[in-house]
Amino acid sequence: MKKTTTAGMPRRMFLGAAVTAAGLALSGCGGGAAPAAGGNVELNFVYWGDANRAKMTDAAIKVFEEKNPGITVKSEYQDSGPYADKLATRFAGGNPPDVLNMANRSLLEYAQRGTLADLRSMPELDLANIPDTIQSRGEVDGKLFGLATGVTTIGMVVNKTITDQAGVTIPDDKTWSWEDYAKFATEVTQKTGGKVYGAGYDVATETGPILFARQRGEDFYTKDNKLGVSEETIRDWFQYSVDLREAGGYPPAGFFEQIGGSAAQSYLAKGTVASQIIPINNYKAYNEAAGGNVVLLRMPGETTLERRGYSADPSMLWSIAAKSKHPKEAAKLLNFLVNDADGAAETLTQRGVPINPEIAEAIKPKLSKDDTAFVDMVAAIQEDELAPAYVYPKGASVVADTLKQLATEVEFGRITPADAAKTFLEKSNAAINK
Amino acid sequence: MSVLTKQAPGAAAALGAGAPGRPSRGTPRRKNQRSGYLFLLPWFLGMLFTIIPFFASLYLAFTDYNLFMEPNFVGLANFQAMAGDPRLWQSLKVTFIYTFVSVPISLAVALAIALVLNRGLQGLAIYRSVYYLPSLLGGSVAIVMLWRYIFGNDGIVNGFLSLFGIQGPAWVTDPDFSLSTLIVLNVWTFGSPMVIFLAGLRQVPTMYYEAASIDGASRWRQFRSITIPLISPIIFFNLIMQLIGSFQTFTQGYVMSGGTGGPADSTLFYNLYLYQKGFTEFEMGYASAMAWLLLMIIAIFTAVNFIASKFWVFYDN
Numbered sequence: 001m002k003k004t005t006t007a008g009m010p011r012r013m014f015l016g017a018a019v020t021a022a023g024l025a026l027s028g029c030g031g032g033a034a035p036a037a038g039g040n041v042e043l044n045f046v047y048w049g050d051a052n053r054a055k056m057t058d059a060a061i062k063v064f065e066e067k068n069p070g071i072t073v074k075s076e077y078q079d080s081g082p083y084a085d086k087l088a089t090r091f092a093g094g095n096p097p098d099v100l101n102m103a104n105r106s107l108l109e110y111a112q113r114g115t116l117a118d119l120r121s122m123p124e125l126d127l128a129n130i131p132d133t134i135q136s137r138g139e140v141d142g143k144l145f146g147l148a149t150g151v152t153t154i155g156m157v158v159n160k161t162i163t164d165q166a167g168v169t170i171p172d173d174k175t176w177s178w179e180d181y182a183k184f185a186t187e188v189t190q191k192t193g194g195k196v197y198g199a200g201y202d203v204a205t206e207t208g209p210i211l212f213a214r215q216r217g218e219d220f221y222t223k224d225n226k227l228g229v230s231e232e233t234i235r236d237w238f239q240y241s242v243d244l245r246e247a248g249g250y251p252p253a254g255f256f257e258q259i260g261g262s263a264a265q266s267y268l269a270k271g272t273v274a275s276q277i278i279p280i281n282n283y284k285a286y287n288e289a290a291g292g293n294v295v296l297l298r299m300p301g302e303t304t305l306e307r308r309g310y311s312a313d314p315s316m317l318w319s320i321a322a323k324s325k326h327p328k329e330a331a332k333l334l335n336f337l338v339n340d341a342d343g344a345a346e347t348l349t350q351r352g353v354p355i356n357p358e359i360a361e362a363i364k365p366k367l368s369k370d371d372t373a374f375v376d377m378v379a380a381i382q383e384d385e386l387a388p389a390y391v392y393p394k395g396a397s398v399v400a401d402t403l404k405q406l407a408t409e410v411e412f413g414r415i416t417p418a419d420a421a422k423t424f425l426e427k428s429n430a431a432i433n434k
Numbered sequence: 435m436s437v438l439t440k441q442a443p444g445a446a447a448a449l450g451a452g453a454p455g456r457p458s459r460g461t462p463r464r465k466n467q468r469s470g471y472l473f474l475l476p477w478f479l480g481m482l483f484t485i486i487p488f489f490a491s492l493y494l495a496f497t498d499y500n501l502f503m504e505p506n507f508v509g510l511a512n513f514q515a516m517a518g519d520p521r522l523w524q525s526l527k528v529t530f531i532y533t534f535v536s537v538p539i540s541l542a543v544a545l546a547i548a549l550v551l552n553r554g555l556q557g558l559a560i561y562r563s564v565y566y567l568p569s570l571l572g573g574s575v576a577i578v579m580l581w582r583y584i585f586g587n588d589g590i591v592n593g594f595l596s597l598f599g600i601q602g603p604a605w606v607t608d609p610d611f612s613l614s615t616l617i618v619l620n621v622w623t624f625g626s627p628m629v630i631f632l633a634g635l636r637q638v639p640t641m642y643y644e645a646a647s648i649d650g651a652s653r654w655r656q657f658r659s660i661t662i663p664l665i666s667p668i669i670f671f672n673l674i675m676q677l678i679g680s681f682q683t684f685t686q687g688y689v690m691s692g693g694t695g696g697p698a699d700s701t702l703f704y705n706l707y708l709y710q711k712g713f714t715e716f717e718m719g720y721a722s723a724m725a726w727l728l729l730m731i732i733a734i735f736t737a738v739n740f741i742a743s744k745f746w747v748f749y750d751n
Contacts, residue, residue, distance in 0.1 A: 084714070085693075085713045088713050088716060091501065091502060092718075109716065113500070113502040114503075253607075253608065254587065254603065254604025254607040255604070255607075397714060397715070398715060404694060404696060405699055408609060409609070409698045412608060412697075414698065
């Protein structure tokens, strides 16, 4: 009968609400614990990632603890999806972690609700070496709420073993157009007898259309935190995948069952697709998973459309909770994460190219060949003049979900790209302007 | 809440009344009552932990609570917004299809297997356990993951179909098929209603069947005229429990779609959408309002069932 009374809510929601209620009560009457003077301070540090990232992070934390006696760091990690859910409850429960990972698309939601600390107000954090362009990606209403964990961008990876066997030449990635990529992908499928599909990128991940929009002279997200992408651009983005599928370069509907998993589970690693778009800080993992002969290329269309689509983006952000009981120590940890060469020697480019150029330079000799290729590409891209990029607006997570839904509808031919684009704009604008 | 708690003892009474062999009406019941309450004690204790959030959510349903800021009273705004929310309607559609397809099928399967097992098989305990096992596992994350692989493009199901030259669809990723895999999963977990059916079947006095066969009644006739009426309270109980459980489905949809309710919202169960609203979009007020709508839907369905039960449920006393 217990089931009957809990009707209407999953159990964990009940718990969440209970924690919430308790949290509200506490924040109402609690006076804030006095900072521990001299005693041992325990910092709560949470991030998302996999076991490999955790191993590197743990090594760095150890260095931090050695350098800062009196501070111990209790860390925890999850996959990005569960992490995001859990983070929300942590904040809502009035017991947020001290230092945490923040997704680009969530920054504004958290910052505008007053849950994050202004990092510029923390003297322990040295921002002298951090470029303005990086800082701007964590700024909301003139305050700094997020600091990039590192810089990355997207790129095309191609399994050269497959293309060599098929006898297909990879076009010059400095000048290739989207048409060139389509031609290349279709040729791979043809010459492998349909065993391998030439293209296997994810239509629904927003980084793709963001770059595509920028190439066409539009800002997907604008400076004033609105949606700037046009209906035509979204339509063409969808249409491109539809055409490529018809031509044979892209797998049939329903082929991708688990996009966004780890490199080892990727279709590139399985050898059923020859190319994929990835955040290029993962290049090493993909290369190792797919047999070691994967080449890293720039995205198509960079020189053939209106302007460059690339931007050097925070792979994710670090933030400090406004309600942290140990803001000083938290700032010390954050400072360590971005400015300490010994710490960076453990984490290397796991979360992107370090944002402090001195640190990026210092770890260079320690990098593997693949990671060096990644760092070099980020540097090379930044040599050109890039279009500006902005903080994601509130509602960006709804935009991402909407894109995913519509991409599936288009994939199975349940809706035309034109209608999908129209719906995308309607739903996204509604979510952002709410 | 009030509707359901009033009905809850009713359901228990219905079951108790239907199970033959309980003490007849005249015997002193005080001692029995005391042990009954003792058995209920864990539930009362558990309720302490749900009663506060329960009423908190009722209050929050009328606020714009967003997890981080103090809730403001907004009256019926959440409910008004729900009426115009296409994803909410989609989630209702998914949940209703799932419930109305899978509950009758799984009850029929459970009853059929129970009938077979009731024929005095050797090793009944083993069979019973084997058939019950999926019920324990069906809601678990691991089994749903396994389901993904079984119904995957290279999975067992499509492998089997290809033996006959049939190109199976993308069961998991095609929006037209994804919900059906979850319905199959739910039917597969017929174990707990089956065990209850089995208990009921074993209580049907064999003398009725003997009398009927002397009168020349066929097996089918016996099933219809003896078995069904005598176990109708059990069918009723199972129906109610399965309906409620099915309206509250969450895990299957969450795991199968990686939390999105995809592909294209085809597995967006009501509770999954509620969860997304609360924890992904932080609209906890809205999510609370959704929870109360579901409570009302379940209450209405349960009430309708209780009223309808007067016409087909037969109490043998």
